[in-house]
Amino acid sequence: MINYSQFKLKNGLTVIHHLDPNSKLCVLNILYNVGSKDEHPEKTGFAHLFEHLMFGGSVNVSDFDNQLQIAGGDNNAFTSNDITNYYITLPANNIETGFWLESDRMLSLDFSQKVLDVQKAVVIEEFKERYINQPYGDVWLKLLPLAYKTHPYRWPTIGKDFSHIEKATLDDVKAFFYSFYSPNNAILVISGNIDLQTTKELTEKWFGPIPAREINRLHYQTEPQQTEKRIEHVYNDVPLDLIIMGYHICERMHPDYYAVDLMTDVLGGGKSARLFNELLKKQKLFSEIDCYESGDFDAGLIIVEGKLIRGVTHQQAEEAIEKVLSELIENGITESELEKVKNKSETNIRFNDMGVLNKAMKLAYAAYYGDIELANTEVSEYLKVSAHDIQRVAETYLKSTNCNVLYYHAKHESTN
Amino acid sequence: MNQPIRTIAPETQKIKHLDFPACKKSSGKTGVSIYHLYAPVDEVLRVEFVFDAGIAKQTQRLIATGVNRLLTEGTQTKTAEQIADGLDFYGGYLQTRCAVDDAQLTLYCLKKHLRKCLEIVLDVIKNAQFPDNEIDIYKKNNKQRLKVQQQKTSYLCRKAFYETIFGDTSPISSYSLPIDYENFSRETLVGFHRKYYAETIKYITLAGDVNDDVIEELSQFSSSFNPSQSDNKYSNESIIPESRAVKKEKSTQATIRVGRKIINRSHPDYRKLQLVNLVLGGYFGSRLMKNIREDKGLTYGIYSVLESYLDDGCFYVEADVNNDKTHIAIEEIHKEIDTLCVELVPEKELSTAKNYLLGSLLRSIDGPFTIVDRNRILLDYGFKSNYYDEFIEIINTTTAEELRDLCNKYFKPENLVEIVCGA
Numbered sequence: 001m002i003n004y005s006q007f008k009l010k011n012g013l014t015v016i017h018h019l020d021p022n023s024k025l026c027v028l029n030i031l032y033n034v035g036s037k038d039e040h041p042e043k044t045g046f047a048h049l050f051e052h053l054m055f056g057g058s059v060n061v062s063d064f065d066n067q068l069q070i071a072g073g074d075n076n077a078f079t080s081n082d083i084t085n086y087y088i089t090l091p092a093n094n095i096e097t098g099f100w101l102e103s104d105r106m107l108s109l110d111f112s113q114k115v116l117d118v119q120k121a122v123v124i125e126e127f128k129e130r131y132i133n134q135p136y137g138d139v140w141l142k143l144l145p146l147a148y149k150t151h152p153y154r155w156p157t158i159g160k161d162f163s164h165i166e167k168a169t170l171d172d173v174k175a176f177f178y179s180f181y182s183p184n185n186a187i188l189v190i191s192g193n194i195d196l197q198t199t200k201e202l203t204e205k206w207f208g209p210i211p212a213r214e215i216n217r218l219h220y221q222t223e224p225q226q227t228e229k230r231i232e233h234v235y236n237d238v239p240l241d242l243i244i245m246g247y248h249i250c251e252r253m254h255p256d257y258y259a260v261d262l263m264t265d266v267l268g269g270g271k272s273a274r275l276f277n278e279l280l281k282k283q284k285l286f287s288e289i290d291c292y293e294s295g296d297f298d299a300g301l302i303i304v305e306g307k308l309i310r311g312v313t314h315q316q317a318e319e320a321i322e323k324v325l326s327e328l329i330e331n332g333i334t335e336s337e338l339e340k341v342k343n344k345s346e347t348n349i350r351f352n353d354m355g356v357l358n359k360a361m362k363l364a365y366a367a368y369y370g371d372i373e374l375a376n377t378e379v380s381e382y383l384k385v386s387a388h389d390i391q392r393v394a395e396t397y398l399k400s401t402n403c404n405v406l407y408y409h410a411k412h413e414s415t416n
Numbered sequence: 417m418n419q420p421i422r423t424i425a426p427e428t429q430k431i432k433h434l435d436f437p438a439c440k441k442s443s444g445k446t447g448v449s450i451y452h453l454y455a456p457v458d459e460v461l462r463v464e465f466v467f468d469a470g471i472a473k474q475t476q477r478l479i480a481t482g483v484n485r486l487l488t489e490g491t492q493t494k495t496a497e498q499i500a501d502g503l504d505f506y507g508g509y510l511q512t513r514c515a516v517d518d519a520q521l522t523l524y525c526l527k528k529h530l531r532k533c534l535e536i537v538l539d540v541i542k543n544a545q546f547p548d549n550e551i552d553i554y555k556k557n558n559k560q561r562l563k564v565q566q567q568k569t570s571y572l573c574r575k576a577f578y579e580t581i582f583g584d585t586s587p588i589s590s591y592s593l594p595i596d597y598e599n600f601s602r603e604t605l606v607g608f609h610r611k612y613y614a615e616t617i618k619y620i621t622l623a624g625d626v627n628d629d630v631i632e633e634l635s636q637f638s639s640s641f642n643p644s645q646s647d648n649k650y651s652n653e654s655i656i657p658e659s660r661a662v663k664k665e666k667s668t669q670a671t672i673r674v675g676r677k678i679i680n681r682s683h684p685d686y687r688k689l690q691l692v693n694l695v696l697g698g699y700f701g702s703r704l705m706k707n708i709r710e711d712k713g714l715t716y717g718i719y720s721v722l723e724s725y726l727d728d729g730c731f732y733v734e735a736d737v738n739n740d741k742t743h744i745a746i747e748e749i750h751k752e753i754d755t756l757c758v759e760l761v762p763e764k765e766l767s768t769a770k771n772y773l774l775g776s777l778l779r780s781i782d783g784p785f786t787i788v789d790r791n792r793i794l795l796d797y798g799f800k801s802n803y804y805d806e807f808i809e810i811i812n813t814t815t816a817e818e819l820r821d822l823c824n825k826y827f828k829p830e831n832l833v834e835i836v837c838g839a
Contacts, residue, residue, distance in 0.1 A: 001458070022456060025782050060422040069701045069768045071428040072775025091778055096426040104422055121713025125669070129716050129736045133669045135567040206420050237666060239563035271488070271500035280553070281497065287557035307560060336505065343507030347526055350460050355783045 002359050002375050005196050006367075009203065011212040012184025016363045016372065017199045018191040020356050026192035028088045028098040029360040030106075031368055033187075034180035035082040036159075037152040037298070038217060045159020048079040049123050049168055050176055054086065056115030058105035071097035079157050082297040083368060089357060092193035096202060103206035106186070109177055113170055120165055127162045135238045136408065139305075146232050147246045147301055147404040151223040182213035187367045191360040223248065223299060229400050235409045240287070242408035243317045244305040249397050251299045253369060258381045259389040260293060260397065264302060265341040266333055266390065267291040267324070272340070275304065278324050285312045285320050297369070301404075302397065314407040325398045332391035345382045430812070431774040436804040437781065439621070439791045442631050444638030451791060452622035452631060455784035459526045461624040462785055463534075463634065465541065466792075468646040469519040469612035472587040472727070476604060478596040482554070483608045484514035487521070489550035491543040496550055499536060508533040510540075516587050517648060517726045517796065518618060527625050534637055541613055542640060546605045555597045562594060569664050570736065573671035573837035576662045580833055581677045581730055583653040588725060616644035621792065623784040648726035662837040670739045670838020674749050675732025676831055680724040681797050685822060687810050689722065692822050695761055695769045696720045696752060697733055699776075703752045704733060712748070714741050726796060731827065739838045746834055753832075756823040760816040770811050777804065 004018045036047045054077065055064050068075055073090035088098040131137045140156045148154035159165055188207065190199045226248055250256045267275050268291025280286045289306035304325075308317050352358055366375040374381075439451035474480040488510060489496040503510050506529035511522045521541065525533045565571045578589035620634055657676070664670075679686055690698075697704035697720025704718045718735035737745045761769075781787045781804075794803055 023782055024778055065700050066768060067425055069699070069772040069775075070425070072431055072771040072778065074699075074772070074776060074779065089779055091429075091431055091775055094428045097428055100420070100422070100426050103420070107422075118710060118713040122709055122716055125714070125736070125738075126716040128668050128738075133569065133667055133736065135564050209420070239567060240560055270504065272497065272504040277497050280557070284553065284556070287560040307564075309556065309560070340501070340505045340507075343529075344504055344509075345507075347507035347509065347524065350458070350526065351524055354457055354460065354785075 002353060002363065004363055004372070004375070006372060007200065009183065009208055011208065011210055012182075013203075013207050014187045014367060015199070015203050016187065016189045016367060017194075017196050018189070018359055018363060019195060020192050020359070023192045023356050024092055025356055026090055026092040026095040026098070026190070026194050027356045027360045028090075028095065028102055029189040029191070029357070029364050030086050030102055031187045031189075031364040032084045032086075032181060033185045033368065034084055035080050036155065036157040037081050037220065038180065039152065039155075040218060041152070041155075043164055043168070043172065044155045045123070045127075045157070045162070045165045046168060046172065046176060047084055048157050048159070049119065049165055050173065051077050051079045051084050052119040052123055053109065053115060053173060054105055056119060057110035057112060058101075059108040059110060061101060061104050062110065064101055064105065067101060068097065073097065081153055081157060085361065085364065087357060087360065095190075095192075095194055099202045099206040103210065106181060106183065106207065107210050109173075111170055111174055116168070116170055116173060120168060123165050124162045127158050127165070131158055136242060138236070139242070139244060139406065139408065142232065142234050143244055143246055143404065143406050146230050146406065147248070148223055150221045151298065152220050153223075153296060153298065153300070178213060179216040182215060183207060183210050184212040185215050187364050189360040189364045191363070192356040226402050226404075230404045231407065232405070233407045233409060235411070237411050238408070239410055240310070241308040241312075241314060241410045242305065242406075243308065243314055243321070244303065244406045244408065245318070245321065246301040246303050246404045247397050247399075247402050249293060249300055249302050252297045253371075256393050256396070259385045259393045260302065262338075262341045262345065262382060262385050263328075263390050263393055264291050264293050265344060266328070266337060268304065269341070269344065274324055274328070275306075275321065279306070279320050283320060285309055285317055310412075318405060322400065325394070329391065329394045329398060332394075333387050335387060338385075338387045338390070342382055342385070346379055349379050430771065431778060431808065432812070434777065434781070434805050434808055436790070436801070437787050438801045439788060442635060444635040446639050446642050448617055448638035448641055448643050449619040450622060450631065450634050450638060451619060451788070451795070452626045453784050453788050453791070454626045455624055457624050457784065459528065459625055461525055461527050461530060461622070461626070461630065462788075463523045464621040464788075465521045465523075465537070466618040466620070467519050467613055468616070468618050468644040469608070470515050470517045470587070471590050472516055472648065472650055473612055474587070474590070474608065476596075476599065477590050478592045478600055479604055479608050480519060481514040481592075482600060483546075483605050483613070484512045484519045486546050486550060486554055486605065487512060487540050487544045487609075487613070489554070490545045490547045491539050492545060493543070494539065499540060502536045503533060506532045508536075510537065519612075527630065530630060530633060534633065538637060538640060544609055544613070546602050546609070548602060551600070551602055551605070555600060559594055559597050562592065569667050569669065569671040569837045572662050572664055573673050573734075573835050576660065576837065577673040577675065577732060577833075577835045578730075580657045580660065580835060581675070582728065583655045585651045585653055586728065587650055588728060615642060617641040618644050618646070619795065621788050623788040650727045657833045659834040662835065663839070664837050665839055667739070667839045669736045670742050670836055671734065671736050672742055672745060672837075673732045673734045673835045674746060674832050675730060676833060678722070678729050678731040678826055680726070680729030681793070685825075686722075686724070687807055688814050688818060689822055689826060691769060691773060691811060691814055692756070692819050692827070693720050693722050693731065694773055695765065695819065696756060696827070699769075699772055701768060701772065703756070704749065707752060708735065708745060708748055714738070714745055742836050742838065746836075750829040753823065753827050753829050757820065757828060759820070761819055763816070766816055766819070770814070773811055774808060777807065
């Protein structure tokens with residue numbers, strides 16, 4: 001159980017407070033409702049590049065990181081398809097430094113050309129390090145545009161291509177800032193050893209004077225229902241063949257979500273899961289296999305991915321996976337299998353609810369989803385799922401006409 | 417209302433006390449130590465079973481990790497699937513980990529299911545069978561994984577670095593090769609298991625919603641083992657490390673490591689050296705990060721690291737950069753170290769680094785699991801319980817002159833080797 005209070009400033013900033021008297025720390029977590037899905041299709045990767053720029057100096061503070069380090073604090077940030085999240089951890093008695101820094105960069109950035117140039121170079125190196133210089137690093141760059149034809153989930157957060165990042169200008173940066181980085185487009189969570197009254201005073205003092213701004217969100221289309229299976233072949237200099245299959249699922253707030261998530265555990269969550277036991281252990285077709293959902297707010301994907309044992313063909317691998325899925329669709333799951341995945345979810349959730357930072361992020365996400373109570377009701381939502389629900393969602397979503405397959409072909413050396 | 421002054425930083429306070437929370441200790445009937453730490457986290461428990469079964473104990477590559485990974489793949493009465501299914505049914509997560517100095521199983525579970533989970537864990541540790549079929553699967557799948565690893569410049573560079581500074585026979589550079597899977601027999605695994613897991617245990621840790629019943633449960637558990645006695649000497653050949661390049665065709669970036677063998681945590685200079693390392697490359701505000709990432713944009717990240725093992729240690733700087741930029745990067749790394757050897761760190765930079773280091777120490781004891789992790793360092797190195805409280809005092813009183821002298825003593829560029837792995 002995570003206790004919290006919630007209030008809103010006049011400028012529209014949503015504030016959530018959680019007291020943890022046992023901690024010596026305080027966390028300031030701010031979630032901006034902007035992610036890569038809000039990017040222009042010709043300027044992809046921008047939300048993430050922008051996240052880097054948020055550390056490059058604000059209107060009154062030139063050295064964000066340095067000021068935080070002086071106060072003994074640390075910070076980081078991440079960008080997803082849906083949101084951009086920034087967090088600061090400080091010794092509890094120095095938390096005002098966090099308010100100062102975080103509110104100043106919401107007030108306005110410094111918009112420096114030098115910072116933009118350097119961070120473009122850094123992000124391009126990040127693109128290379130994670131997506132090009134790694135075996136299979138480009139899987140998402142290939143799978144997403146296969147699965148999505150109109151929705152902006154068709155490009156990954158790093159962007160379609162680093163030429164988009166190279167082209168970013170200071171005007172783009174300013175426009176993006178004023179379109180999205182506003183109090184009325186943000187959720188602030190203060191968690192740790194700080195009382196509610198102090199939280200209210202500090203929030204009002206530092207964030208209160210920042211004006212609300214008009215949010216300029218690009219309109220985007222929902223993904224039309226897929227009507228036939230899509231297959232693509234990729235050839236690359238990797239040592240093993242890989243198959244990756246993506247099935248469209250419901251959006252995060254759809255009533256089916258919890259059943260879908262438990263279904264991925266039945267199929268792929270660890271060593272007692274079906275795909276692992278049937279295909280890796282018994283049939284020995286794969287050296288690794290997993291199944292998970294993509295964790296998006298709009299309609300996302302269930303991913304099944306596996307590395308093939310040398311000598312197994314993509315077709316064999318795909319048929320074997322489909323057989324496990326049809327078995328689930330036709331015969332459903334047993335009560336004990338259901339209890340198992342529920343128990344696992346409960347442990348998982350309870351372990352995740354530890355530490356002031358985890359709790360802050362959980363509250364921020366729940367508020368972003370539009371139902372802050374979710375931070376506490378999640379376990380009971382999983383417990384409500386029935387075996388029948390799981391069979392039903394399997395039938396609904398694991399259809400072959402809903403599937404996108406990438407055959408990733410290795411370049412095999414001539415001898416073993 | 418209180419109007420904010422945005423051009424001046426709010427006042428801050430220094431960290432002067434840590435009040436490091438020490439674990440309590442209980443002993444089972446046979447004398448096995450159980451270190452426990454209570455925290456108000458409803459139902460949540462983490463139990464670590466630590467064995468003197470690290471890589472340092474193996475006489476053949478891959479055996480220590482192999483045994484550790486295959487423990488859960490079948491006992492006299494249960495198949496791998498039954499073990500996994502049994503734990504999963506009670507919502508338990510069992511992780512295995514094999515490091516240079518020890519090996520462990522970690523159980524994450526809810527208190528209400530502890531007894532059921534412990535039954536399975538005990539069976540696994542005492543009665544692991546290493547079925548041939550599971551060994552075959554393990555070999556085949558890990559050989560495939562190794563092929564993927566061998567495509568990564570970061571992996572190849574790390575391996576070459578350890579081999580260069582520690583030599584081929586040190587457990588730290590014991591990276592498996594495809595050939596090791598051929599010499600991997602059930603008999604060797606069984607022998608290693610008998611010797612290092614089945615009868616003796618190093619200690620048990622317990623963190624979370626701990627009460628007397630839980631301690632009693634673990635005490636019962638521990639009576640199936642005797643406490644292990646172990647020395648921690650590595651086989652050590654004397655070598656003269658030399659810089660080298662490792663070719664990796666068609667890579668878009670190269671991984672570089674610049675570093676050397678160095679003192680470990682047991683040495684009196686170590687805590688101060690951590691501060692030197694921090695200023696150089698240990699955090700986002702470090703000189704390397706500011707120069708090579710934030711000023712020149714040559715890399716996504718550059719770090720310097722001190723790694724401590726019970727009987728050895730090393731220092732290195734690592735970054736991924738474009739193939740044609742490796743010379744500039746290495747030159748800049750040397751330049752930054754040279755500067756630290758000659759010029760005093762300005763007062764403001766020094767106090768920032770100190771505050772950051774102490775802040776990160778505070779962050780590292782937020783929550784019962786990380787507190788136990790810190791306690792284990794004290795246990796493993798035989799430090800007193802005031803080690804971290806002393807740390808604060810030591811860091812707060814270290815001078816710029818001491819940092820310069822330590823940099824000269826340990827980090828001088830002419831003593832460092834350079835490993836570059838790229839096209």
